[in-house]
Amino acid sequence: MVYSFIPVFGGLIRVFELAGGPQIAPENPRALLAPLPITLHILSSILFCVLGAFQFLPSLRRQRPAAHRVVGRVIAVAGSVSALAALWMTHFYVFPEALQGAPLYWVRMVLGTAMIGLIIWAVIAIRSRNVFQHSASMVRAYAIAQGASTQTVMGIAWIIAVGSEAMGPLRDGLMIFAWVLNLLAAEILIRSMLRPAQRRQKNSPLPTIPPSTLRNET
Template sequence: MKVLSKSEWTILTLILVYSFIPTFGGLFRVLEFVGGPAIAPDNPRASATPFPIVLHILSSFMFCLLGAIQFLPSIRRQHPAAHRAFGRIVAMAGCLSAGSGLWMTHFYSFPISLQGNLLYWARIILGFLMICFIVWSVIAVRFRNVFQHSAYMLRAYAIGQGASTQTFIGIGWMIFFETEMTGPLRDATMVFAWALNLLIAEVLIWAILAPKRQSVVRVLSENPSGVGQ
């Protein structure tokens, strides 16, 4: 039995490619901590206190990749038990990713060229929002509110995928200008990436999820017993 449709395979592939550099790049950093070859430039903050960044990398990896599978309708319909099991892992991974990100933002010492006040407060606010969105999503599904569950998880996923959008924007900048962004410009660009992700999430919520909810409500109102005509 074919589990995924062609369009779902396309969506999943695009998400995996989009997430590849920050997620798999982070795994290379983890390998360095356990004695692997040094590929990325040395990071004194990570070398001094590696546990938070390792936790952040691994939890973000789980959240982004397993989270992508959770949005596929075929998985939800044909394998609801797997969807629930993966959902628990995704929710926990998302909270760990956001929590470790908050810890690093506040306790790591960043040079002003890598984190100014704008980026600091954006990371703090979005980290707390991501955790809140995940918690609200779990509460919503407990009350059988599938629309709110999906909407809040999509918003949390948009925040979690901020690094992917930031990476693509940063690569594009270096290709065109042959230099890396630093200082206020870097801060503003990273905040813009999160804002763009959240805007896209809202468009998807109200263009795709909301009409489906209205369709279900209409069917139930016309046939409250749930029995086909």
């Protein structure tokens, strides 16, 4: 939630502006021409990233499974809307070359499509009682959705280090690298925490029934 703060705060400011509030952030002509996609993207991304953070709590999954399922349904819809809106904006918004080159365009299209596919696969997996595949798919989808957070951190760090904002191919490279870092972190999390838990469940011995219980039952 802390990691999501800057993109969430900036997104809410943009929604406030599009709703008729005073302009605070730099003007975005694309948002003014077609405000609905960016509004849907911001609001659904906030739901997915903030509510999704609670889904990582073991206490919520174990002690409140009903709440975990309800929140899961909400973020599955929110994540799909967020990715669909991102795909629409990537393809139909007209970006200057300094803000989006061909590499960034294709990476956004691939990752947006992959995020929707991961969410669908996570839903299918949990309906088949495959908890590991469900969790792994949602972690990967969450890593894609949190790309804006890592991109913000890297962008601020670049401005502090260099004194100017990265533009053009350099900006594309930094934004793509942010997704690479997120997906790498997701795979480390899956292999270090989720997969060992799956192996422990598979290798755990079957519970033994005391002889006294058998005698009582017979």
